[in-house]
Amino acid sequence: MAGDVGRAVGRPTMKDVASRAGVALKTVSRVVNGEPGVTPETAKRVHDAIEDLGFRRNESARLLRTGHTATLGFITDTWADPDHAAVYQGLENIALEHGYLLYSGSTESDADREERLALAMCARRVDGLIIIPTPGSHDYLVSEIEAGVATVFVLHPPELITADTVLPDERGGARAAIAHLADQGHRKIGFLGGPADHRPQTLRAGYLEAMTTAGLTVDPAWPTLDAEGLPEAEVTAVFCADQEHTQAALRAARARSVAIVGFGDFEFADLVSPPVTVVRYDPVLIGRTAGELLIRRLVGDRTPPRRVEVPVSLIAR
Amino acid sequence: MAGDVGRAVGRPTMKDVASRAGVALKTVSRVVNGEPGVTPETAKRVHDAIEDLGFRRNESARLLRTGHTATLGFITDTWADPDHAAVYQGLENIALEHGYLLYSGSTESDADREERLALAMCARRVDGLIIIPTPGSHDYLVSEIEAGVATVFVLHPPELITADTVLPDERGGARAAIAHLADQGHRKIGFLGGPADHRPQTLRAGYLEAMTTAGLTVDPAWPTLDAEGLPEAEVTAVFCADQEHTQAALRAARARSVAIVGFGDFEFADLVSPPVTVVRYDPVLIGRTAGELLIRRLVGDRTPPRRVEVPVSLIAR
DNA sequence: TTGTACGCGTTATCAC
DNA sequence: GTGATAACGCGTACAA
Numbered sequence: 001m002a003g004d005v006g007r008a009v010g011r012p013t014m015k016d017v018a019s020r021a022g023v024a025l026k027t028v029s030r031v032v033n034g035e036p037g038v039t040p041e042t043a044k045r046v047h048d049a050i051e052d053l054g055f056r057r058n059e060s061a062r063l064l065r066t067g068h069t070a071t072l073g074f075i076t077d078t079w080a081d082p083d084h085a086a087v088y089q090g091l092e093n094i095a096l097e098h099g100y101l102l103y104s105g106s107t108e109s110d111a112d113r114e115e116r117l118a119l120a121m122c123a124r125r126v127d128g129l130i131i132i133p134t135p136g137s138h139d140y141l142v143s144e145i146e147a148g149v150a151t152v153f154v155l156h157p158p159e160l161i162t163a164d165t166v167l168p169d170e171r172g173g174a175r176a177a178i179a180h181l182a183d184q185g186h187r188k189i190g191f192l193g194g195p196a197d198h199r200p201q202t203l204r205a206g207y208l209e210a211m212t213t214a215g216l217t218v219d220p221a222w223p224t225l226d227a228e229g230l231p232e233a234e235v236t237a238v239f240c241a242d243q244e245h246t247q248a249a250l251r252a253a254r255a256r257s258v259a260i261v262g263f264g265d266f267e268f269a270d271l272v273s274p275p276v277t278v279v280r281y282d283p284v285l286i287g288r289t290a291g292e293l294l295i296r297r298l299v300g301d302r303t304p305p306r307r308v309e310v311p312v313s314l315i316a317r
Numbered sequence: 318m319a320g321d322v323g324r325a326v327g328r329p330t331m332k333d334v335a336s337r338a339g340v341a342l343k344t345v346s347r348v349v350n351g352e353p354g355v356t357p358e359t360a361k362r363v364h365d366a367i368e369d370l371g372f373r374r375n376e377s378a379r380l381l382r383t384g385h386t387a388t389l390g391f392i393t394d395t396w397a398d399p400d401h402a403a404v405y406q407g408l409e410n411i412a413l414e415h416g417y418l419l420y421s422g423s424t425e426s427d428a429d430r431e432e433r434l435a436l437a438m439c440a441r442r443v444d445g446l447i448i449i450p451t452p453g454s455h456d457y458l459v460s461e462i463e464a465g466v467a468t469v470f471v472l473h474p475p476e477l478i479t480a481d482t483v484l485p486d487e488r489g490g491a492r493a494a495i496a497h498l499a500d501q502g503h504r505k506i507g508f509l510g511g512p513a514d515h516r517p518q519t520l521r522a523g524y525l526e527a528m529t530t531a532g533l534t535v536d537p538a539w540p541t542l543d544a545e546g547l548p549e550a551e552v553t554a555v556f557c558a559d560q561e562h563t564q565a566a567l568r569a570a571r572a573r574s575v576a577i578v579g580f581g582d583f584e585f586a587d588l589v590s591p592p593v594t595v596v597r598y599d600p601v602l603i604g605r606t607a608g609e610l611l612i613r614r615l616v617g618d619r620t621p622p623r624r625v626e627v628p629v630s631l632i633a634r
Numbered sequence: 635t636t637g638t639a640c641g642c643g644t645t646a647t648c649a650c
Numbered sequence: 651g652t653g654a655t656a657a658c659g660c661g662t663a664c665a666a
Contacts, residue, residue, distance in 0.1 A: 011464050024637045054460050059440040061659035085396035104421040123376040143371050147328050268585040341653040378643035382658050
């Protein structure tokens, strides 16, 4: 259970290179790091030795010595949602540009697994953590954050702790969605996003707010609107919190006509029937923003935790 | 460009714990590793010190000492294809079970970036590499493989080198697809998979083979069937090599009716109009299989490189 | 220009 | 039972 060994037979080390080139260890180090103060001839001897032996510097050892690991950890609740993959993409591009490599892990919406993953990454001394959180407390992170692990949450805020967060403008998105549906004459507009005490709280709040603003009422008698509940509900339209729910609504809509607005765009939104109107946000931008924020922290930004909202736009179909 | 530093202020080390508990370093090590030969009282003192200081063992240091890193590297050409994310998912579950953590990276179909990523991971001394390859030579890996980095390719075979490979039964899939379309009366069936000298060679070969078997001929005069070429082609049906091409065909099919069979299933295949028949393979299983194969290598399996084909099935819609 | 001695945080060896 | 001491592969300070 702890990395079932597999002989990594001896790769050549700087010591090997040094003795083969007939120089001191430090000289090899100089050459490898491009430090000044080495005769071209000596440098060549070292380079030849490196070539012959197929030497490649052990970054792990170097990083142990220098103190930081040039590594970031990315944790998502699922890879099934393409938006999450897109967030990762934006993040990775920034990370690579700055010389960071990424650990990644997915929790499959298991809070314990999230904790295990995050802590395992911290044990490896990642410089920072980017998390698309799973519902559940994140207080297991406070000691790590205090110890200096820069942390930013993405798409959803953390629970029970405060930390940097980058997410779409959910309130604005809800407003746009409800306005769009109201314009089309809908009055009974439901919200599809799982149990009422569950995650998309801001989105849910935005929905309620927008309904009020539009002069519409939310009937508490509406059944919990989930994949099963939808067909019997008396709503004529639904606002879906994420792709999973949009999909469920779409399937249900084949049995009974329901207007759908989804939060988050997806590849086939225009190819599906009926085409789905969506509130679009740019997941790649979110990932990039999170990465940049994290890197600012890494280079010394000690200002209070920030909450960054990325704009959304309605795409009517 | 090399991990812009960010002071990871001193976290407590075993030394700190030792002096606080008033014991020797080695004793702390014993306690932390659950080694025998420590008085319960001493153990308690150590545990208390650990608690007080918020000590967490530095895995990087441990792994440097023990020689292996308990880390695997995953590289994909893109995260945009949900199948790739699913492969990752299957792989991750196996890896975590065995105590491995994953580095990940995407190439965006840039062969150079793939090489940089793979080499960076090797420099970090990953125990193994799992690659969904980007077109281009992979001979940059031979020295690493010789040095002991277990490597397995997924979904596509590597170019110019031989290594373990896990992929769907493309030939069988092509046969099933063509048979299905032929049954429906189609005779002019095109192949949509990018330039003829490009990647899905086995799939392309399977297509040609299946056409012959079905007594159909492939007209070399058919234009290169890409997203633009499709509408003017005289084919009545197309077999699409991957989700990207299936999507293109679907868009084109709105202008002119074309029957579509895609290689690889996707979420909205049944919700799209017309519903898309697909040759389905199990990406999670492929990831799991690759992970298991890799781990067998890691524990000492030195048999010749294997090529594992995972079965496919036709889902008519 | 080049080399020596030491330290990073941990595990391993062999004494006491 | 417990503890010095060396070692992993590399960077850094300082001397030669």
